[in-house]
Amino acid sequence: MVLESLARIVKVQLPAYLKRLPVPESVSGFVRLTVSEWLRLLPFLGVLALLGYLAVRPFLPKKKQQKDSLINLKIQKENPKVVNEINIEDLCLTKAYCRCWRSKTFPVCDGSHNKHNELTGDNVGPLILKKKEV
Ligand code: FES
Numbered sequence: 282m283v284l285e286s287l288a289r290i291v292k293v294q295l296p297a298y299l300k301r302l303p304v305p306e307s308v309s310g311f312v313r314l315t316v317s318e319w320l321r322l323l324p325f326l327g328v329l330a331l332l333g334y335l336a337v338r339p340f341l342p343k344k345k346q347q348k349d350s351l352i353n354l355k356i357q358k359e360n361p362k363v364v365n366e367i368n369i370e371d372l373c374l375t376k377a378y379c380r381c382w383r384s385k386t387f388p389v390c391d392g393s394h395n396k397h398n399e400l401t402g403d404n405v406g407p408l409i410l411k412k413k414e415v
Contacts, residue, residue, distance in 0.1 A: 299325075353382045377407035 302325055303318035305311050314322065357363045365388040367378075377390035381403075384391045390407035398404055 356382055356384075356387045372410060372412050375409065375411050377409045380408055381405040 301321075303314060303322055305314065353363060367388070379387050379390045379394070381394040381397050383393035383397045385393065394405050394407065
């Protein structure tokens with residue numbers, strides 16, 4: 282039943298529809314089309330444009346951007362808010378703290394911001410705290 286209907290559309294109705302389309306013989310013929318001819322042609326051109334776009338889309342360069350707008354994708358998601366405390370006395374001479382939320386050793390930077398920047402075109406980096414040497 283479904284295949285019969287599909288076969289009828291492909292073998293009978295589609296060719297009849299295409300035969301009735303006012304497709305000009307040359308590019309300049311498009312200029313001479315009337316408004317009603319354009320209105321009949323537009324859905325067909327729209328479908329052609331859509332099919333063309335769908336055909337080339339896999340080959341188009343992909344935009345480098347994040348898939349969502351969340352900043353924190355996986356760190357302590359079970360908590361309503363991620364808060365880290367660091368005692369000043371515990372600081373060694375230099376410590377880099379993550380600001381990209383991609384570090385596997387959060388809140389300490391592990392260099393994951395480099396991959397994030399490469400993938401997204403972002404420019405984030407760590408907060409580096411330095412203790413004056415005495
Ligand atoms: Fe996040 Fe370095 S890993 S800033």
